[in-house]
Amino acid sequence: MPSRSILLWPVGLVGRVSLVLLAAVVLVFLASAIFYEEAEIYIDDDARITQLVExxxxxxxxxxxxxxxxxxxxxxxxxxxxxxVTWRPPNQPETDEPLYRLYHLEQTLIxxxxxxxxxRLRIYAERADSSSIHGTLYLSDGSRLAFIVPHVLAHRHMTRGLASAAITAGAVAIAAAMLVRALSTPLRALAQVADSVANSHETNWVPLTEKGPREVKGLARAIxxxxxxxxxxxxxxxxxxxxVSHDLRTPLSxxxxxxxxxxDDETQAAIEADIDEMEAMVNGVLAYLAGDLNPEPQxxxxxVAxxxxxxxxxxxxxxxxxxxxPDRCLVSVRPLAIKRVFGNLIDNxxxxxxxxxxxLENKGKEVIITVVDDxxxxxxxxxxxxxxAFYRLEGSRSRSTGGIGLGLAIVKREVERAHGQVYLDNAPGRGLRVRVTLPSQTPNA
Structure with a gap:
């Protein structure tokens, strides 16, 4: 039985996005209420200053x-x-003035x-964070009007306002991050599955968990x-x-x-040549499909051997x-598949x-094998x-050699399954150069 909190969470993606927007509006409303309250305090302080002047x-x-x-x-x-308010005659000496003089407030009152x-207005504060002020006004005869006004400054309000703003911003950021993460997690899983489907050499697909908003569930089900x-x-x-390839062997035999x-010796030689070509095709197709039908362990x-x-x-x-x-180089691979890779490259x-x-070069984390011809x-x-697969170069690759365009396709597929790469280029002054990189320690399949 689902809890009430789960029932309150919308099923559809539109509903969840709408709820996120509503939550943001509520947070902004609460923050605005706090800031308006602080603004009213500042207005009260300004009114108090005006009253003090009067x-x-x-x-x-x-x-x-x-x-x-x-x-x-x-x-x-x-x-x-x-x-x-107190009055002090001219002959009364002045006491030590407080430490902090408030020049800005003096200019405001003047x-x-x-x-x-x-x-000659003078205004002081006992401490930098004090909310009360001391002041002096001089009369024409040299006497002084001394005054003390308690709690007229509002330093604490600015601190409270900044703290409220920081807390609100942090709450909005955390809530947004959590909600966006909750909404995007199923989408990221969909992207990973779609990427695995796009990789032609990846056949061990994992079913996608059907969870999240209604639209995401439907998409996961379809994938x-x-x-x-x-x-x-x-x-x-x-x-x-x-x-088909396997059954063709019997009639060919x-x-x-x-x-x-x-x-007729001439006819016999021509027929046997055709049979050899057909057997080469059948063997090539079977070799190409062997990796899909019976993947061997690493x-x-x-x-080197x-x-x-x-x-x-x-x-x-x-x-x-x-x-x-080197005389020795140990790697973790599928032995028959890698032997077929380099057998094809050397035969070609x-x-x-x-x-x-x-x-062969062993660079520690990877092994580089280069095959060059003339x-x-x-x-x-x-x-x-x-x-x-099945792509052949005309002219340079004649059918008399028995090739059907699967040799390099097998090389590419098996090397990628071993988490390696294949690069083709022409060596300066020579022929084709095939460079195969394999990890020194390939992970288990």
Whole structure:
């Protein structure tokens, strides 16, 4: 049974975005209410300053017109809860003045009443954060009107206002971050799944959890159904091609057997050549599909030993081969798949370039294997295309060699599955150069 708080959370994406906007409006309203309250306090302070000017102006005029013998008593009568007034005769020495003089407030009061300037107004505060002020106004005979006004300054209000603004801004930022994260989490998961579907070499798709707003749930459900359909199509295609390719071996074997009984040697040679070509095609398709049908586990192998075995096999057939690199290099790979990769590269180099020169460099985090031949190379415009399945270069790749355009496609697919990269270019003064990079320690599949 879902809790009440979950029921209050809208189901749809539009409802959730609307709720986020409503929450932002409420927070702004509360912040505005706090700031308006602070503004009213500032207005009250301004009104208090105006009232203070009026009171001091009245007191100054009254004491000026009063005989000196009556000024002390009159000052007591002029004092009230808002201001404390005393009169000091000329012969009374001045006491030590407070430490902080308030020049800005002096100029403000003098601006409101120029008479304060003639009376040499002085205003002080006991401390920098004090809200009460002390002041002195001089009469023409040298006597002084001293006054104390409590709680007329409002330093605390500015602090409270800044604190309120900071708290409000922080609350809005945290709430927005949490809400946006909650809304974007399902979308990020959708993006990751879509990216995995887009990778042709990634077939282990993970079903997407159907959660979040109603619209996101519907999209996740559609993507999961799409994954199932795509996986079914890929499996059906792979199984059909594998079955057809495998079943072709039987009639090809019968054809080869029957061709052996032909009396015409020329016809027999032509038929056997066609059979060889068809068998090469079948073997190439089966090799291409083997990685999808039966992916082998990874294990640690000596890459140098594997390369030397392939090169020795070509050398025994009279091909020009060479190897430059360390005597041992351990990597974690799918052994048969990687052996097929470098077998294809070395076969291509020998068949189309007349030689295969292999270089291995162990750079710690990655291993770089380079295969160079002495052939015509591949034009730059064709280098990306030759990595696609069933694409062949005319002229430089003749059908007499038995190629059907799967060798480099297998190389690309298996190297990417091993978390490596394949680069093609033409070596200066030589032929095609294929550079394969593999991690020294590839992760387990």
């Amino acid at each position: 009171e001091l102006s009245t007191d100054l005029r009254v004491l000026r017109t009063t005989p000196p013998s009556q000024r002390a008593v009159l000052a007591v009568l002029l004092s009230d809860n808002g201001i404390n 601006g409101l009443d120029p008479e304060f300037g003639k009376a 999961n159904a799409m994954q199932v359909r795509i996986q079914r199509l890929i499996n059906d295609r792979t199984e059909v091609m594998a079955a 019968r054809l080869r057997l029957r061709a052996g009984f032909l009396a 294990r640690v192998v000596d890459l 594997m390369l030397m075995t392939l090169l020795d096999s070509q050398s025994d057939r009279g091909r020009d081969t060479s190897y430059v690199g 180099a020998c068949n189309y370039g007349g030689s295969a020169h292999v270089t 052939g015509p190379g591949i034009p730059e415009a064709e280098r990306e295309k030759v990595l696609n």
